[in-house]
Amino acid sequence: MQAPIAKKIPFLLENHGHQRQDNYYWMRDDERQDDEVLAHLRAENSYCEAKLAPTQHRQKALFEELKSRIKKDDNTVPVRDGKYWYHSEVSGDQEYAKHFRADTFDGQGKTLLLDVNELAHGHEFYDLADMAVSPNEQCLAYCEDYSGRRIYQVRFKDLLTGQLLADELSDCEGQVVWANDNQTVYYVKKDPQTLLGYQVFRHRMGTAQEQDELVYEEQDRSFYMGLGKSRDESLIFIDLEATETSHTYVLDANDANAQAVELTPRIMGHLYDVDKLGEQFYIVSNLDAKNYRLMQATTQTISNPDAWQQVIAHRESVLLESVELFNTYWLVTERELGQIRFVVYQHEQGQMLGEGNVLAFDDPCYFAGVGMNPEPNVSKARIYYSSLTTPGSLYEFDLASGERVLLKQQQVQGDFDPALYQSERLMITARDGVKVPVSLVYRRDSFSKDGTNPLLQYGYGAYGITIDPSFSSGILSLLDRGFVYAIAHIRGSEMLGRAWYDAGKLTQKQNTFNDFIDITQALIEQGYGDADKVCASGGSAGGLLMGAVVNQAPHLYRAIGCHVPFLDVLTTMLDESIPLTTNEYDEWGNPNDEQDYHTIAAYSPYDNIQSQDYPHILVTTGLHDSQVQYWEPMKWVAKMREHKTDDNLLLFKTDLESGHGGASGRFKSLEEKALEFNFFLTALDYED
Structure with a gap:
């Protein structure tokens, strides 16, 4: 089967005297209804399926293997909030949880609040975000998304009668906060074009949304907006966050007519x-x-x-x-x-x-x-703990003595034995002399530091987000097949403090890519991986990382997993109508400024595709992605097909029902992981 070849329609982009020819600009369809676009995405899906058809049996086996480690019947540890204990349960092959509350820790008087399986019935995608119980514990507000665009509808349930109320809120962020009168809720309304939350409304129960009162509107579109409630529940916070500046307004939670008051002056850089x-x-x-x-x-x-x-x-x-x-x-x-x-x-x-x-x-x-510690008048705190070899564990610490009690540990079904696995922390010296942390895990009985193991290296490196080493039952499928798994804590995170983040953004963004490449080279040189069996994976901003790395050092990698990737950085950051663009000028730079333009142009993956050999590449996205629009990876794959000089696999899979977070449900999402793992094994000519 031949790879889909996209048509080319020249489209000239010019900024600061610099011209770019984008032959695939036509792929953008904000409505996601263009027949030609959808047909091309389906053709790519069919091609991906056809190329992996010879190993389809292994992909199905991997899915069943991943699924078999998950305990089908499970529950969370109850949390006390007010006079009730709240917990959730999953059972059988159900994709979603049921949420309950009870009179006691051990479940006496248990009452069903929401069955998410029922809410999700008939929907290809479903996401339940915030659940907020009124202060008098009689009404539940919950936020639903049916598309993956992270545009939520809020519904209300009377917990005394079990009936849904007539109140409904639309086009919201995925959270609501109750005032203390039990009749007033606050929510953030989203701009339908940019999907940016910028308005706080007050809703009075029993009234239509059209009657809701605008409490605060943020004019500066570089800020994200969220709501919260103070620890003592006396204030409602309107939290505004830009990359380099915070700002907070407060509302008196005891006054249903409260006006938003600035908590402290906005200071740029604070x-x-x-x-x-x-x-x-x-x-x-x-x-x-x-x-x-x-x-x-x-x-x-x-x-x-x-x-x-x-x-x-x-x-x-x-x-x-x-x-x-x-x-x-x-x-x-x-x-x-x-x-x-x-x-x-x-x-x-x-x-x-x-x-x-x-x-x-x-x-x-x-x-x-x-963990969740809703009541401040106690001397015990819950802390969640996990490592590369230790399944997720919830401890309760006595704050006076420091003694801890294990409340629950994730049960990994099957023959999992943590003693079979070993983790390490290394410090790798990058090309500029800076030491970069790396977390590693491998299976003791299949690892040999002689450079023969396949290696999977993961990275992110943006927004100050730190990818800590935590347990994944999924990665066992690769460890048990001899892989070494490495997390590269590259600049752009806050792993080594705020300066570590600053050293991986704006004009210093290239450090992120250099760190990842230098870590790969060092792990090969130190015998942690076979030079011919190196795979790498990243998603979203980590997908940008993958795109830049394969342009700059394609020879180092055998296979790349590139998920919901941010690849067309320059064009996106020049378009303020695209969700998130204006919020991220302090992260990537504002290309309306000539210096920032050329900084981004130097690494933007779409703009730097070359006529050269590339690794095997798997690209995945969701049609309804609100964070990185589907056309970025679609264009990148089309241009890559045009320029790459190798015969390696270039596969593109679009989930036509999901968004940035991928498929919903605890089992369906494993299909994406099985796809990636099978792709890596196929690229490595691995034999079962």
Whole structure:
């Protein structure tokens, strides 16, 4: 079967005196209804299926293998909120969870709140986002997306009668916040074109959405908007976040007619996160503190940063990430040398008492995060923990003693034995002398440091998002076939602090690509992988990484997985009508500025395709992707087919029902993973 060859319609783009010819610009269809576009996507899907048909048996076996490790009947640990305990359950082959609440921890008086399987019935895609119970615990608001575009509808359920209420909200972000009167909810409305949330509305139960009151509108389209509620539930936060600046407005949660009040003046370059408990505000702030410090303020001083009091000072080698507030403790999340840790400080009415105590974990590299702790008047905290060899585990820590109790650990079905696997943390020296962290895992009995193992290297490297080493039952399918799996903690994340992020964006973005390439070379040289069996994978901004890497160092890789990839960076960042563009000028640069234009042009994957040999490449996307539009990978594949000089596989698969997050459901999403794994094994000529 021949690969689909797209028609070429010349389209000239000119900026700053520089011309680009885009022969595939015609592939953009904002309505996603163009017959020719859809026909081409279906042709690519058919081609992908045909080329992998000889190994279809293995792909099906991989899917069943991935599925077999998942416990079919499972539940979450109940969480106390108010007078009820909340948990979810999954069972059998059902794709989605059922959500319950009960009178006790052990489930007495259990009541079904939502059966997501019923809500998703008849829909190819379904996503349930925020679920918010009213303060009097009598009404449930929940947010639904049927397309994958992350445009949510909000519905309300009377928990006393079990009936849906007439109230419905449309075109929302996936969250709502209740005021304390149980009759008022706040939500963020999205711009239908850019999909940017920029307006906060107040809805009064029992009225039509058309009557809702606009509470706040943000004029600067570089900000994302979200809602939250303070730890003491006295305030509703309107959180505005740009790449380099934060801004917060508050509403009195006890006043159904409250007006939005600026919490503290907007200062360009000031990034912060704020919470309130009792009479004190706590602010994790980067003012005069690149890696953040913890500040404290009162109602009288919160509007004046010069009057804030320091609680935890800035440290050059420690990134202060967040603080969880309890009546007598602060649980602080920090990161040093790339590793998360938790420090507990005791306090009395906001005054610190003594030194902090570090909560201990065991693995050389791991991921951990503060779990749901809705009530501040306790001395215990839940922390989720996982490593490359340790399945997800929920611990409850006694904040006074530091002692921990395991509440639940992910059960991996089958013959999984964690003792069979080994993880490592390496520091690889990049070409400019900077040491870059790498997390590795492999199976002990199949690994030999002689350069014979296949290697899969994963990376992201953008937005300050850190990809911590955590357990994946899916990756076992490759480890058990002899692979080494490596996570490259490249610049662009915050793995080594805020400076690590700054060194991988804007004019320094090339560091991200150099780091990934240099890590690949070093792992080969150190015997962690066979030079002829190196695979790499990344999605979204990590897909941009894949696109840049294969342009710049195609010889290093045998196969590439490139998922929902951001590939046409220059054209997208020049178009303010595309979702997310204006929010990301501080990440990639604003190409309306000539210097930024040329910086982006130097690495933009679509603009730098060359006539050269490329690795085997699998590209996946969703037609309804709201983050990276489907036409970016579609154009990239078409242009790649035109220019590449090899006979390697170039496969393109579009899920015609999903968005940026891929297929919905706990089993259906495994089909995408089975596809990628089978593609890698096929590219490596692996024999079962």
